[in-house]
Amino acid sequence: DSGVTQTPKHLITATGQRVTLRCSPRSGDLSVYWYQQSLDQGLQFLIQYYNGEERAKGNILERFSAQQFPDLHSELNLSSLELGDSALYFCASSVRGYEQFFGPGTRLTVL
Amino acid sequence: ELKVEQNPLFLSMQEGKNYTIYCNYSTTSDRLYWYRQDPGKSLESLFVLLSNGAVKQEGRLMASLDTKARLSTLHITAAVHDLSATYFCAVDKRANFGNEKLTFGTGTRLTIIP
Numbered sequence: 745d746s747g748v749t750q751t752p753k754h755l756i757t758a759t760g761q762r763v764t765l766r767c768s769p770r771s772g773d774l775s776v777y778w779y780q781q782s783l784d785q786g787l788q789f790l791i792q793y794y795n796g797e798e799r800a801k802g803n804i805l806e807r808f809s810a811q812q813f814p815d816l817h818s819e820l821n822l823s824s825l826e827l828g829d830s831a832l833y834f835c836a837s838s839v840r841g842y843e844q845f846f847g848p849g850t851r852l853t854v855l
Numbered sequence: 856e857l858k859v860e861q862n863p864l865f866l867s868m869q870e871g872k873n874y875t876i877y878c879n880y881s882t883t884s885d886r887l888y889w890y891r892q893d894p895g896k897s898l899e900s901l902f903v904l905l906s907n908g909a910v911k912q913e914g915r916l917m918a919s920l921d922t923k924a925r926l927s928t929l930h931i932t933a934a935v936h937d938l939s940a941t942y943f944c945a946v947d948k949r950a951n952f953g954n955e956k957l958t959f960g961t962g963t964r965l966t967i968i969p
Contacts, residue, residue, distance in 0.1 A: 746897065777956065787943065787959040800956045834897065843888070844957060846898040 747771065748847035750835050756853045762823040765850045769816055769837030775799075776818040777844060778810055782831035793818055825854045857882050859946050861960035869968050871933050876963045878927040878944035887927045888945045888957065889918050898943065902929075931965070939967045 747770035757763055769776050778790040789802035793812035804810075807825075812818040822829060830853050836844040858881040868874050878887070886905055890898040902911045904920035904927060911918050915938065917930045927944055941964045945957040 746899075775955070779957075786961055787945075789956040789958065792956060802956055836898075838955075842886075843900060843903050844955075845900065846890075848897045851895075 746845040746847065748835060748837050748845055750833075750847040750850050752850060753848065754851050754853070756855065757825060758855055759825055759827060761825050761854075762821065763825065763852065765820040765822070765833055765835075765852075767818045767820070767835030767837075767847060769818070769835075770839075770845055773837035773839045773845075774816065775838045775840075775844075776812055776816070777836040777838075778804075778818070778820050779834045779836065779846075780831045781834060781849075782828075785831075787834075790820070822852070827854050830854045857884065857946060857948055857958045859944060859958050859960040861942075861944055861963050863963060864961060865964050865966075867966045867968055868931075868934050870935055873933065874931050876929040876931075876942055876944075876965075878929070878960055880925050880927075880944075880946045880958075882948065883922070883925075884946040884948045886947050887920050888947075889927070889929055890943045890945060892941045892943065892962070894941075901942075934967045936967045936969060939965055941965070 749768045751766045774795045777792045781787045790804040792800040810820045832849045834849045835847045838844045860879045889901040902918040907922040909920045915932045920927045941962045943962045945959045
């Protein structure tokens, strides 16, 4: 157990819908990262927040957005969902960018 | 753009044998990581390699880093079935503090055959 929690574990929804994935970092970690893992794209970095501020952006679609709240938990919002958005979404956290610890992931299925 | 390549993509090996997984990256980086992933599970951190010549060992796994060659290796000694998993290397290139992202390799799916 890495200490990073993610909810929900599984999410099944329809195309065009909007979902929110939630992540709580390890105690004391200020950085939160979101990654997407799919069969065709592999593991891809989406976005990073550090102490509430966006710090780095990767291959994140405009339909996706994220934020980090004052209590340091983070949410990833996915809207206008398409079949290709089906994937495992991981959150990771680190204390000073040294080593990232990954949560259990949220498996999103878009039907 | 930083690119990370792993080979082989798939590896079947018999118990008791030794093998090496290779990880090449395209530009200088700050750190190299190895992760393990079991099917449908999260990523477990195995090693963090910080400098040229770094070598770390944990049980039957040993990782090394050659920054001049931009190459890291994960060596498996006397493989056992429990090591069956997918192994990823990842590299970060930190532009400045608080701005890090990991670029992952494609992964190597390792199957240990009894």
